[in-house]
Amino acid sequence: MRDVRGDFPLLKRRVRGGRELVYLDSAATSQRPHVVLNAVDEFETLHNGAVQRGAHLLAEEATEAFEGARDAVARFVGAREPREIVWTGNATAALNLVANGIGNASAGIGGSEAARFALKPGDSIVITQAEHHANIVPWQQLAVRTGATLKWIEVDADGVPRLEQLDTVVDDSTRVLAFGHASNVTGVVNDVAAFVARAREVGALTVLDACQSVPHMPVDFSVLGVDFAAFSGHKMLGPTGIGALWGRAELLDALPPSIFGGGTVQTVTLEQTTWHPAPTRFEAGSQPVAQAIGLGAAARYLSELGMGEVFAHERALGQRMRQAVAELDGVRLLGPVDAPHGVLGLAAFSVDGVHPHDVGQVLDDAGIAVRVGHHCAQPLHRHFGVTGSSRASAHVYTTDADVDAFIAGLERVIEFFGVTA
Amino acid sequence: MSDLERMYQQVILDHSREAHGRGLRDLASAAVGESHQVNTTCGDEVTLRIGLDGDTVADLAWEGQGCSISQASVSVLNDLVVGESVERVDELFEAFKALMHNKGEPLDEEREDLLGDATAFTGVGKYPARIKCALLGWMALRDSVAQARGADHG
Numbered sequence: 001m002r003d004v005r006g007d008f009p010l011l012k013r014r015v016r017g018g019r020e021l022v023y024l025d026s027a028a029t030s031q032r033p034h035v036v037l038n039a040v041d042e043f044e045t046l047h048n049g050a051v052q053r054g055a056h057l058l059a060e061e062a063t064e065a066f067e068g069a070r071d072a073v074a075r076f077v078g079a080r081e082p083r084e085i086v087w088t089g090n091a092t093a094a095l096n097l098v099a100n101g102i103g104n105a106s107a108g109i110g111g112s113e114a115a116r117f118a119l120k121p122g123d124s125i126v127i128t129q130a131e132h133h134a135n136i137v138p139w140q141q142l143a144v145r146t147g148a149t150l151k152w153i154e155v156d157a158d159g160v161p162r163l164e165q166l167d168t169v170v171d172d173s174t175r176v177l178a179f180g181h182a183s184n185v186t187g188v189v190n191d192v193a194a195f196v197a198r199a200r201e202v203g204a205l206t207v208l209d210a211c212q213s214v215p216h217m218p219v220d221f222s223v224l225g226v227d228f229a230a231f232s233g234h235k236m237l238g239p240t241g242i243g244a245l246w247g248r249a250e251l252l253d254a255l256p257p258s259i260f261g262g263g264t265v266q267t268v269t270l271e272q273t274t275w276h277p278a279p280t281r282f283e284a285g286s287q288p289v290a291q292a293i294g295l296g297a298a299a300r301y302l303s304e305l306g307m308g309e310v311f312a313h314e315r316a317l318g319q320r321m322r323q324a325v326a327e328l329d330g331v332r333l334l335g336p337v338d339a340p341h342g343v344l345g346l347a348a349f350s351v352d353g354v355h356p357h358d359v360g361q362v363l364d365d366a367g368i369a370v371r372v373g374h375h376c377a378q379p380l381h382r383h384f385g386v387t388g389s390s391r392a393s394a395h396v397y398t399t400d401a402d403v404d405a406f407i408a409g410l411e412r413v414i415e416f417f418g419v420t421a
Numbered sequence: 422m423s424d425l426e427r428m429y430q431q432v433i434l435d436h437s438r439e440a441h442g443r444g445l446r447d448l449a450s451a452a453v454g455e456s457h458q459v460n461t462t463c464g465d466e467v468t469l470r471i472g473l474d475g476d477t478v479a480d481l482a483w484e485g486q487g488c489s490i491s492q493a494s495v496s497v498l499n500d501l502v503v504g505e506s507v508e509r510v511d512e513l514f515e516a517f518k519a520l521m522h523n524k525g526e527p528l529d530e531e532r533e534d535l536l537g538d539a540t541a542f543t544g545v546g547k548y549p550a551r552i553k554c555a556l557l558g559w560m561a562l563r564d565s566v567a568q569a570r571g572a573d574h575g
Contacts, residue, residue: 354489417434
């Protein structure tokens with residue numbers, strides 16, 4: 001992959017007494033390249049107008065840019081048509097859109113076409129123990145609303161979902177199977193095909209949390225064969241405040257909306273309302289237009305780099321980080337060094353007797369930015385027997401020099417706190 | 422000395438390794454108050470129990486888990502407040518809070534003398550994200566004193 005450092009102005013920043021920034025917190029949020037910053041700026045400066053309404057030039061230009069971004073993102077994730085991409089505020093909102101849509105269908109909203117989604121007592125929703133809270137809490141609440149039961153697939157010693165439990169936990173009562181494409185703690189890429197095959201056997205819908213996969217590896221939702229997938233903009237070099245739900249068009253056209261308002265309705269009588277097809281039925285009120293355009297620019301930028309090359313670049317960096325962490329005395333890697341379907345460019349770890357905040361503080365003093373805490377995955381951390389961890393994560397702009405600095409920083413942490421194995 | 426070394430003073434590292442007063446136990450004082458405080462951003466927690474005899478802090482016991490700053494801070498306050506009057510504890514609390522919001526600079530001589538070992542936390546004031554860690558035990562202290570006084574009067 002070509003050297004992209006120069007594309008990211010923020011990486012030139014100096015921190016903590018003039019040190020070079022070593023940014024290893026991309027799994028939390030990524031930095032943005034010039035093309036994304038410029039796309040947002042150009043739209044706001046030259047083309048801002050109300051999208052999909054109005055007959056003037058700016059409205060036309062804004063609509064074209066907004067829908068052009070949808071088209072770029074749709075192609076980036078293998079959508080069959082652009083309207084399979086629904087803009088949301090973030091990935092959490094996308095997962096909630098599916099869960100709340102199912103909840104509304106269960107309450108009789110959306111008419112006969114939505115009945116296929118309805119849940120009732122006796123039905124089950126299945127997740128895994130490795131999920132981010134955003135792919136746990138909406139399903140817990142949906143179970144409360146509908147009387148369905150929430151079940152989960154446990155993880156093995158490496159924190160990876162036990163595929164053999166697909167045959168026991170997923171059964172004829174299962175209506176929804178929600179799981180992550182790749183873990184934000186271990187970085188392990190899941191065997192999506194195994195989940196999809198089992199869900200099809202029992203007729204369950206599949207919902208994929210693709211937040212950690214879409215920014216870092218080639219992803220084609222149509223080929224993966226899932227029914228819905230959520231991802232966020234700010235982790236894939238795009239702006240904050242924008243995410244997307246991808247869904248198969250026939251499902252999106254039947255799923256009831258959960259935010260009701262202007263722009264979503266086809267006909268309204270005093271007795272009832274019918275909604276537009278997707279994506280319009282879900283995009284109530286004014287939309288994050290500049291952010292969507294920024295995300296479109298990010299998708300084009302990543303496509304030009306080539307996601308296969310991006311994944312190879314980051315996998316190698318991740319492998320180095322995990323190997324180094326695993327070999328250090330007094331440091332424990334959470335998850336495996338390698339896995340059959342690949343591991344993302346990240347390493348989560350705990351240092352014996354040293355709290356993650358203290359680890360992060362010493363690294364920060366050397367200009368190294370990592371994530372500390374439970375990374376919104378408390379059940380998985382509990383499984384590892386820790387309340388939190390530190391996590392270093394890479395993106396397209398991460399270099400071997402960053403990894404060298406990280407390893408040296410970790411050695412300093414051990415020395416500073418006098419860790420003995 | 423770097424900002425980092427100024428924050429992690431030896432006093433703090435020593436207290437975090439061997440914390441004073443750790444271990445919750447029943448207190449025999451006339452009025453007992455207890456407070457549980459959690460820093461929701463990192464999950465650090467402290468449960469602190471205080472025993473008052475009249476207006477004097479007669480006894481203190483605590484348990485907690487978290488970073489070196491939060492745990493050392495409770496250990497240091499344990500040494501500072503046992504045997505002191507409630508009025509003095511209020512002064513200590515206000516002085517420590519002022520120190521945390523002083524951006525890493527020392528306070529005036531009078532309050533520095535009052536705080537003693539707690540002045541080791543001066544450098545924490547340079548790191549906004551860590552001020553809450555240092556204050557966690559002090560919030561529990563103030564709340565448990567209020568609880569104990571309420572119990573006394575009720």
